[in-house]
Amino acid sequence: MAKTLMIMGTGSDVGKSLVTAGLCRAFTNRGHSVRPFKPQNMSNNAAVTADGGEIGRAQALQARACRIEPTTAMNPVLLKPEQETGAQVVVRGERVASMSAREYFKKRSVYLPQTVSAFEELQTDADLIFVEGAGSASEINLRAADIANFGFARALNLPVMLVGDIHRGGVIASIIGTLEVIDPADKALIVGSLINRFHGDPNLFEQGKSFIKNRTGLPCWGPLPDYPDAQLLPPEDVLALDHRQVDQTGDFKIVVPRLPRIANFDDLDPLRQEEGVSLHIIQPGNPLSMDADLIILPGSKSTISDYEFLVAQGWDIDIKAHVRQGKSVLGICGGYQMLGRSIADKNGIEGTPKSVAGLGLLDVETSLSEQKQLRLENAVSSTHDLPLSGYHMHMGETTGKDRIQPFARVGDQPEGAMSPNGQIVGTYLHGLFASDQFRRAFLDQLGAKTNAELEFEARIDQILDGFAAHLEHHVNLDQIAQTMKTPRKST
CATH class of the missing domain: 3.40.50.300 (P-loop containing nucleotide triphosphate hydrolases)
Structure with a gap:
């Protein structure tokens, strides 16, 4: 034993x-x-x-x-x-x-x-x-x-x-x-x-x-002794988002609203390692910066209540102003659901049964359901025709016209949705930015400078080896x- x-x-x-x-x-x-x-x-x-x-x-x-x-x-x-x-x-x-x-x-x-x-x-x-x-x-x-x-x-x-x-x-x-x-x-x-x-x-x-x-x-x-590179490893505790509000000092600015039930926020980790990017976690009580190049709506464990919190903060107004400037928005999982016309929880999956109107930036609607979808995925991005991998972890089905132009394809099945002009993107695929080629193509298209030598997964293993050696030494x-x-x- x-x-x-x-x-x-x-x-x-x-x-x-x-x-x-x-x-x-x-x-x-x-x-x-x-x-x-x-x-x-x-x-x-x-x-x-x-x-x-x-x-x-x-x-x-x-x-x-x-x-x-x-x-x-x-x-x-x-x-x-x-x-x-x-x-x-x-x-x-x-x-x-x-x-x-x-x-x-x-x-x-x-x-x-x-x-x-x-x-x-x-x-x-x-x-x-x-x-x-x-x-x-x-x-x-x-x-x-x-x-x-x-x-x-x-x-x-x-x-x-x-x-x-x-x-x-x-x-x-x-x-x-x-x-x-x-x-x-x-x-x-x-x-x-x-x-x-x-x-x-x-x-x-x-x-x-x-x-x-x-x-x-x-x-x-x-x-x-403290090991600074350890902060680049995926955090477990949401407290990490409160300690670490701005990462990198790159010219391309990404802002992410700090939702109360934010989930799977390690989706953001590969972006933190791009030197041309500055990633800002916007804490409650603060507006979403109007000089942002990209807004990412992250995953949520309680989509409707987090969306209601987003509206109470006035972040919905900031997001729509950002879109009117011709800038892009990406919603991941719960964030994808928030981008649509409506979110319905008729069976009270997240609490009291209710339905709410969403941001209306994508012509889709979501119905929450008891069946949780859990699976690893290999996909191909529609815009860049590049492979990416990740996983699905959600309770809901999203349907609507904007799924005609999906974010990606899993085999012959559409995944996610995009607005007709490609400005608004939604996906259920967590972990998408860990795919190096896709991450670089996605950011390059939006005008960010990326590091062609950054291999995210390999770097995680290098940090683990470095920290293990650090332990051995001290x-x-x-x-x-x-x-x-x-x-x-x-x-």
Whole structure:
């Protein structure tokens, strides 16, 4: 059976996903057969797996770090927020329900056997498994019936490494405080801590490391210096969009409204790496810039409520003014649905049944449905006759006259829609900009300068290798490996 280590954090967004990906690549590079696992994830940034389901984008990246294809076993429970107090519940890649937070917390222990079963599947062909926790390890108010952190770790007696982010400040207190407030039996599983995102001379933290070790009796690994290129990897948490509002300083300006339920925003990542592009995430309360060359309406987990938010912000007025200037708009998935004449949710898929008028920039209309479409796609763009690949992940059917001129073709089937003059484009195809030839042709046609040498997918692997080497240099991975244990067999 595979030896295992669980990576938990002192809080959300402390770098658990990145550290897990780095450990996956580092030990894969050492010749091990490695698998990632996260029992419960909450994210609207999801990926389609080869076995036809969906998991958190972070676990897909971690699978890539292991140089394997992602499967639904790597993230058996995925929560996709739809409202302020509720989420879609995805189990083993398939939507099973939509629940309020209160309802889910009452029922979540039901999913523990399924998370354990998925974990045991991964054990059959792995030497090592790195398990990522969720949020903060010290949320004692959520500890009962937990399946994401110590509830899962205790079920299988997993050793735990605690990660803290020094960039936030108070990292010593956050690590020691976590150990002070959690249950003693949970505390007994912790084998050490890691200080993440250090800036400056690491020697200046020697006293801090000694204090943590003396106070806790556990090794403190690191500090791990910040790795700037890591920001180019696909983010899991939507908080990344709030931290990173402008990318690059190129002359071609793309603006993206920050929708409350924005989904699959890693669609934007390849654009961030084009030096001729500046990508602006427009936060609520701010207008969409009138000097933008392109507006992208991103995916949404709750299309109608996000569209109503867009209108309340006055962004619909900004978009239509942008179009009157002869400039282009691209809508992806939920953004595509917003571009049409109407969006109907007659069965209450996203909440209260209702229908709304859309932007009316494409002559199409959308009807939401229970059936979620999840599949990997290979397509050919209509305008450029270039191959592109990506995936579909949506609940709805879009019909109308502008589909006569599709964005692309999947075999002999039309995909997406374009206005007669090609100014407005809509597509359900996520991940389209990762196709280098298409991305360059699309941007070149709009007047952007692109980098003919940028190979997006290859660069992701270079960054993963670089971060793995960074870990090897700054952290005693041999010592961490010695803390890994074979899990207890579930009963």
